[in-house]
């Protein structure tokens with residue numbers, strides 16, 4: 001708490017603001033001194049560096065990040081938009097990632113003061129080992145998150161490398177330092193799921209038990225459709241994450257954030273516990289959608305209920 005800045009993280013995020021405005025970087029800045037909460041980010045690094053397994057996982061991810069990308073080939077391979085998008089299944093089949101989708105880049109997904117010139121974002125998702133993540137907030141869960149961020153980075157570099165070999169420039173974006181791009185709205189638009197009360201995406205199959213990375217490109221991929229599986233309504237009548245969050249950071253109701261009503265987590269309450277526990281993740285682990293095999297059954301039940309209500313007029 002000694003390094004907490006005077007400004008509230010909720011003010012940086014635009015909690016209570018009625019007018020849309022660009023997003024300001026709140027955490028995971030590529031250069032922590034650039035942001036008001038940078039000292040807290042540095043504290044997180046300092047704490048995790050004391051645990052050898054975290055230092056090893058971070059070094060392993062850095063190796064992935066430092067590996068050079070292939071040069072952009074001089075010959076440009078052409079394909080239909082659907083052909084490009086369908087070809088992403090090869091990365092799921094090969095085990096690089098479990099989820100892949102595409103969205104056209106929107107201005108409101110770009111951090112204030114940054115620029116994105118590419119027209120498309122390919123979003124990739126890698127799923128946690130539930131046995132590890134369910135140990136949250138023990139360090140085993142934080143280590144699993146770091147391991148999957150490493151895997152997500154590798155997947156983004158593989159996809160970007162593949163595109164570059166086909167003559168299309170491509171820039172891998174790896175979490176959590178995603179720089180200019182807000183990955184959650186991009187992933188929502190690309191059909192990864194719906195925003196949950198705990199502020200993370202809920203996918204109908206994998207719940208919230210996954211991490212993201214992305215690739216920016218001008219290759220003309222066809223966007224994949226957003227998903228409406230009734231999850232938003234489910235969250236309205238579920239309190240599991242709210243009750244499980246030790247610092248009570250999860251709001252019961254949607255909040256107005258930069259002109260949009262949405263589920264929101266109180267940054268100032270979450271962050272101290274998050275830092276203290278090397279990444280917490282309790283809300284992700286306790287969400288019923290995250291339990292293996294549960295999501296598809298819940299989604300099927302919600303679909304049956306929606307159909308019944310529609311038939312009843």
Ligand code: SF4
Pocket residue numbers: 196197198234235236238239240241242286287288289
């Ligand atoms: S635990 Fe319940 S309320 Fe929280 S995100 Fe999951 S489904 Fe929504």
Ligand code: SF4
Pocket residue numbers: 198244245246247248249250265269270271273274279280281282283284
């Ligand atoms: S990460 Fe932990 S502290 Fe933060 S909202 Fe989730 S359960 Fe609460």
